[in-house]
Amino acid sequence: MSYTNTTTGSEIADLFASQITGKTFVITGPSNGSIGAQTALDFAAHNPARIILLGRSESKVSPVLAAIAALAPSVQTKFVQVDLADLASVRAAAEQIPTGVDVLVNNAGVMALKTYTKTFDGFEAQFGVNFLAHFLLANLLLQQGKLERGSRVVNVTSAAANMEGFREDDWNFSDGETYHPWLAYCQSKAANILFTSSLAEKAKARGVLSFSAHPGLINTTGLADDVSAESFAEAWKLGTERNGGVPPIEVVKSLAAGSATSVRAALDPTLEDESGAYMKDATVVPRESMKEHLTDTDAAAKLWTLAEELVSVKVDF
Incomplete structure (x- = not known):
């Protein structure tokens, strides 16, 4: 199959239906109308054993659970409450996830918070929610033996990572003094790409695979509800400046197409030798075409x- 920016997650799920049946999927950020919700529904259509949805608000996830029940009544579903801005909550959520997780999709995120905000544990909120919480969740599931040989971890990222890498000397933006909404977002998404490549290498002996997935520009999910037109214009200007004067080009996708890259990363057996890869439009992006700060092994190790x-976790790989 040839993948494009219009390929849908449902089409890919149909193609790899045998990789879904009887499997267990865990997804963060599955609020109704989100990419996480769409991803869950794509999986649900092909009789997985369980779909476990981690979210902050059960009321926002209930419609998704109802949709799964209507689509596939035999699929076991579970809602696990988690506040990704609180590491204690992430630890509690990990305890509620059963063994035998086949796919973990770290999908949840926040974007371009206007004012400098900290998580409960004192981290810049985008770095804390988009990256650190998911780093902790994945490592806890590895530590607890819930991700086993053949399991996959999919970290949802963004092409915005091209604008800014891991700020190893100022990752917390000097407690707000150097804060920039978009640079903070970009750092968090670059961190997910670096995390993915490190995890793939470290977990290789365990047979656990990892991929980072850029879903594309989807303007109906609610992620950008609090981002002003002026802020988006600033992001465009920043992206152009950091891309040598060439404007960043992102085609607006449908929600159905927004889940495609995560779904293929989660399922396609032919990607087994591509663990650690960054993907967009359901396709592996060659490392040589990526920005250097996204393939920097030294930066990945430091991160x-x-x-x-x-997050006080260390897995013995």
Whole structure:
């Protein structure tokens, strides 16, 4: 099959239906109308054993659970409450996830928060929610033996990562003094790409695969509800400046197409030798075409060490 920016997650799920049946999927950020919700529905159509949805608000996830029940009544579903801005909540959520997780999709995120905001544990909110919480969740599931040989971790990222890498000397933006909404968002998404490549290498002996997935520009999910037109214009200007004067080009996608890259990363057996890859439009992006700060193994190692210290988890790979 040839993948394009209009390929839908449902089409890919149909193609790899045998990789869904009887499997267990865990997804963060599955609020109704989100990419996470669409991803869950794509999986649900092909009789997985269980779909476990992690979200902050059960009321926002209930319509998704109802849709899954209507689509596939035999699929076991479970809602797990989690506040990704609180590491204690992430730890509690991990305890509620059963063994035998086949796919973890770290999908939840926040974007371009106007004012400097900290998580409960004192981290810049986008770095904390988009990256650190998911780093902790994945490592806890590995530590607890819930991600086993053949399991996959899909970290949802963004092409915005091209604008800014891991700020190893100022990752917390000097407690707000150097804060920039978009640079903070970009750093968090670059961190997910670096995290993915490190995890793929470290977990290779365990047979656990990892991919980072850029869903594309989808303007109906609610992620950008609090981002003003002026802020988007600033992001466009920043992206152009950091791309040598060439404007960033992102085609607006439907929600159905927005789940495609995560779905293929989660399922396609031919990607087994591509663990650690960054993907967009359901296609692996060659490392040589990526920005250097997204393939910097030294930066990835430093990020991993920092994250282990910040979230107090260390897995013996």
